[in-house]
Each structure stands twice: as structure tokens, then as C-alpha cells.
Amino acid sequence: MTKNESSNMTPMKEDYLKIIFELGGTQKKISNKQIALSLNIAAGSVTEMVNKLVKEELVEHTPYAGISLTKPGILLAEDLVRKHRLWECFLVYKLNYKLQDVDGESELLEHVTSEYLLDHLNEFLGYLTHCPHGGVIPDKEGNYEEDSHLVLEAVEDGTKVNIERFIDNHDLLTYLDDLELHIGDKLTVVSHAPFEGPVEIKLENTGEVRNISYKAAHYIFVK
Template sequence: MKEDYLKIIFELGGSHKKVSNKEISLGLGIAAGSVTEMISKLADEGLVVHEPYAGISLTAKGQRYAAELVRKHRLWETFLVDKLHYNFADVHSEAEVLEHQTSDRLAEALDDFLQHPDHCPHGGVIPSANGKFPDVSHRLLAEAADGETVVLERFLDNHELLTYLEELHLRPQDEVRVIRHEPFEGPIVITKDGNEHKINVSYKAAHNIFIK
């Protein structure tokens, strides 16, 4: 469970900025109260810094740990999709098990075998063996303005989310136009590839999709 929090904070940009309890809660699909409790434990272990009313960020120690977990997880996701032809929405739980059994040596061999992929199937960056990774956008689809055209960069690594987006036929690198934000935490209405067909993306999902 601790690892899930570190990975989601990493994905939300906690290496570079402060993320909120609400963002973590939406990303993990759990109550905000549970987030507060775990963040306190992570802070006690020196893995995160929590500034009340400002947000949560990873310490250098937390970032190293998170980058290692994310690297192994995403290498396995890439292997499962590219080599074993898994559906990209179905690899999270398999990779979750495999990452904990993966030594640094095995991760290196897997990386070599896959010819050093930059991104996993849902668009997330794969950190290098020394924990380095390129900057990525941390702007959410929910933050896009009505009428704006954006590219879907990556999706949070969540089975329910990825299955939902698969059903909507949305993938990383799709170009979409934001039509409107429905009120009262309603869906974000978008169109894709210049098509007039409207797609409703739920409020929660729109907070788990990153755009550029």
C-alpha cells in the first residue's frame, strides 16, 4: 500500500511540485481521510514532505524509491503488452506482482531486451536505472479550457481507469477538442480527431488524464 502512494505521488508530479490530498484520493480511488493517515506515515519515514494547506512532495529518498518502483512496474507493463500481447488496460495487476520480485539485474536485462523503451503503454515515462527521467506535463484534462485542442499525453496507472478509457476508445497521443465542462462535477465533453461524435469523460477520469 505504501508503494502505491509513492507511485501515485510520483505520477502526479510530486518530484517537482506539491500535490494535494484530493489528487491522491482521486488517483487511488480512496477516501481523503485514508490518504491523510498514510501521508503521515510516509512523512515519518522521510519519504515525503507534507506542508498543511500547501501539499505533498517527495523527498530525495522518496523519489529514488518511487522511481525504482515505477521503472520496474512500467518495464513489465511494456513487456506484457508488446511481447505477450496483453490488453493495455489489463497489465497493471500483473506488473504490480512482478515489480516486487524484480532485482536490479533483472530490470536491466528486461530493459535491454525491450531496447530501452521511454514510455509504458499508457504513456508514463520509464525512469532510467539511475532514477533519471524527462520532464512531463502535469496538466490535467480537467484543467483544459472549453474550445481548447490538446493531446492526451498519459493516463494514471489504474485498472478501472484504463478499462474505462479503453471503452471510450481513448489512447495516449490522441488529439481531442474540449467542448465543455458540465457543471457540478459533471463530465468533460470532448471530440476526437476532428470527429463530431461527442465523448463524455467523467470528472474523476478527467483528473487522471494528463495533457500537453
């Protein structure tokens, strides 16, 4: 990815690359529906933007199979994610921001962050490998351990899982804060209500039962 190519990026294109990365688009095909759900936008808008990213050779689209990042798309997404998540760590761990309030600030900061500043920020934070909502932080060479891409909604009834991470979405993080659901929580999936109803879960440490909305259950990654 050259400087000229990256300068053609818009915040919306960057959001697409980051969400495709987060949903597992470095290794598998992601559906339009997954992107639409995650970004809370219409499926038609996703198709339009994906077509633009295909023309710029940042993503590949296989009809009826889905969307994945190309090598240039992966490199750009990794750089964006690294900057964004290091700033999230700084805001949460050093300035005591609430997790649901850091996305907008991190979005602004990532666009004015030089590699020099990023190196010093990374050192100051102690070379963290994950951000506060559980997402990986690629190192300077682009190395990182791949996240789980299994969403809570896709887990079969009766299965025990651990919460690994949340999608970086303000409304979701506020919702989960109200439900007191956290990274690392162990739970059992009890049942899925029909017709896109909630997913009922039981927390292992307290025995409490929670109902997670259908949409939110697509934003929670488990292992």
C-alpha cells in the same frame, strides 16, 4: 534509501509513492484530494498514510499547500516506477496483454525483480522511455523527461490538447478502452458540465464528441 528502509515498505505505501510521483510530486505539491481521487480511497485514509510517510522522511507535507516527495522518496519512487513500467511493456508488447489487465501482474513482478534481471529486460525491450499508458520510464541512472501534469479536467473550454498519458488504473483503462480514447489523440475541450459533471470533448481526427466523466478527467494527462 537503504535496504532496511526499503524492506519496511508495504504495497500500499508503494502505491502512494508511485501516485505522488505520477501526479508530479517530484516538482510540486500534490493535494490530498488528488491522491484520494487517483487511488479511489477516502481523504481520511490519505491523511493517515501521508503522516506515516512523513515520519519515514519519504514525503514532505506543508499544511494547506500539499505533499511532495523528499529525495529518498523520489529515488524509491523512480525505482518502483521503472520496474513496474518495464514489466507493463513486456506484458503488453511481448505477451499481448490488454493494457487494463497488466497492473496487478506488474505489481507482483516488480517485487521479485533483481537489478540484473531488470537490466536484461530493459535491453530486451530496446530501452523504452515510456510505458503503454504513456508514463515515463526512468533509466538506470534515474534520468527521464518529466511528464505533463496537466489533467483534462483543468483544461479551459475551447482549448486544443493532445492526450499524453493515463493514470495506471484498471477501471479507468477499461472505461477509456470502451470510449476508444488513446494516447496521442488530439482533441478540443468543448465544455465542463457544472457540479462535477462530465467534460465534453471533440476528437480532431473524426469530429466525434465524447463525454468524459469528472473523475476520469482527473486521470487523463494532456499537453
